[in-house]
Amino acid sequence: MSDDDASGGPDDGTNAPATDGLRPLTRKLVSTPSHDDPTAAGDAIESWLRAETDAAVERDDHGNVFGRTGDPDAPTVALVGHHDVVPPGDSQVETADDGTESYVLAERDGRLYGRGTADMKGAVAAAMCALRDADPDGVELCFASFVGEEVGGVGARAAIEDGFAPEFAVVGEGSTNYSGEGVTDVVVAHKGRRASTLVAAGESTHASIPEKGENAVYRACDAVDVVRDLDFPETTVMGERVRGSIAVTEIDGGTAWNVVPDRCEVTVDERTVPGERAPLERTESVEGVEWTVDQDLPPMACSDDAFADAVLAAARDAQSGAPEHVVKPHATDAGWLAEAGTACVICGAAETGEAHTDTESVSYEVLDRCYRIYRGVAEDAGAFV
Template structure:
């Protein structure tokens, strides 16, 4: 327990007051632009951790920030987030008196508005405060904030390749208002995303003599018919159904109205589920068609029931609502961690549909709740570690 924690004690009630220092920290982090370069945001995180905690703080070559505290021989529980954001809308930026661009912050009705509030600097700040205040029991506590989550998990993947391998992780992506309004749930699974392309080739000729060529668009359409007949991937995680999807989203072929095309490309968006993929390779049964995978963001399934249950217990103790184990529809860095062997859950302040919007915001009350959840999980780690 640090000196900062001496007067606090355990933050027990579901309606406890604002966490000391959380709001100014959120405002500081959110105001720093980090859509093109997350360095300044990483600097602010690193500086705060050095000043406010006794943890061992590190920064890797990618710009990921880590802080570790507690028994070095115990299993590691990581509180994970990311400090890069998607590009802001014009209304979300302004130039300060110093000539530097800043993100615009607006506070009203118990919420903070601005790029990165929900996705996910608010939860990053809550995790930082939890690291500062928690007295972990049964686990070494680690904080990790990655770069490049919004561009395919660049930071998380690099960290894993460099040996980042916590036994457990609470990833602070959004899980609020999933089972019901005003409730912060615990995500035990999420879908992945596999983006792929069907490339159909043929033989060009003049459109007045189509029989002397091979129409690549026709081949592509035949391949699309194969895709149309494939079943969506689906599975069950801890009793929760997870159903993926499959959709052709783009088709591009031809160069002129009077030329039979010799190439056509078809884009496919597949939402994958743990352990199941659609057999898209079947499209290659059509002559002249090749299937190419362009991006594959892995799905996530929590691999440890006791950890998932302990996280849910912490969530229930930290709010007046009744949270549940739920499934998240899109990919996060938890997929990369789970794929590497970490037992993951997701719990965070962002509400469904809030991230990446021009009016992005986060509730102060829910950020306080997330702080309590993260701290409780750390201090009750003997329940699962």
């Protein structure tokens, strides 16, 4: 039996064979460098969709790739991923004599190792195969792979601005091993991230006469005390508790040991939750302190219970474990889609702790499982449309 016909790992209770072509497609996408420039990976996705599917394929000006099949006048169910990756570790890249870089791949124990396997080219490949094989039930099935997810959702935001607005979306970021070992769950909410800077202004003077100036570090410390006393944001989504956090992570002020500083900057990391933000504006009650927001990646909460339940039912049908609705701690492109009005869940092969590591890997067995989930959602859409 060839590698592409093998079961890909321990039997998960479905007795389903490996998805036709999923392994070589995953290897192709993962082997294509896309940390500096995702163009080549986008080319590979586009050419495969045109050659292997009957979908209407589009590549927008931003580099995002789309494929659509089913009824264009029906509600749209999108299978969403991204093909950019974070920079590889030294062990994950090799350079040829001509200076050409390629990503190192390794296979062992039913897993594929390499940059982008878990985050998230494996799930992208599973979604592509699902688009090829699914017979959508009263919906338009859309595949979308974005650029720039790792740098703030650049591609997703651009697509939304251009009118990308599916009614439903399954975002293929990691949801495996959340409720239990070997289980692929369905994420119904995730945290966002708001990065802020507090700038405290003062008046410098010689350190021997501090009363002649205004110490910006002292003012910054007063603002830090305000942050420390704030309650963490918290909410509940579909019975699941989502609790954010606030932390001062950097402080920078002063120019010399004998000068009272006239400026001090404080960095604040806030993990936001759907519908809630910490009142960081209270820091401006401290004289001389200004608060600015540097980045605000939105949280996500699924807005459609029936859709979330239908994806969970598809996940149960695809595995022997007992998947659950869970919460994810990390921001994803689902936040931008949800903010724009799409009902979103997250379901994907990546396990907790795999993404962005030098030993990043994905299970072929779980990729097959994700393919079955994605296809099942499209073919049982009558449960939520």
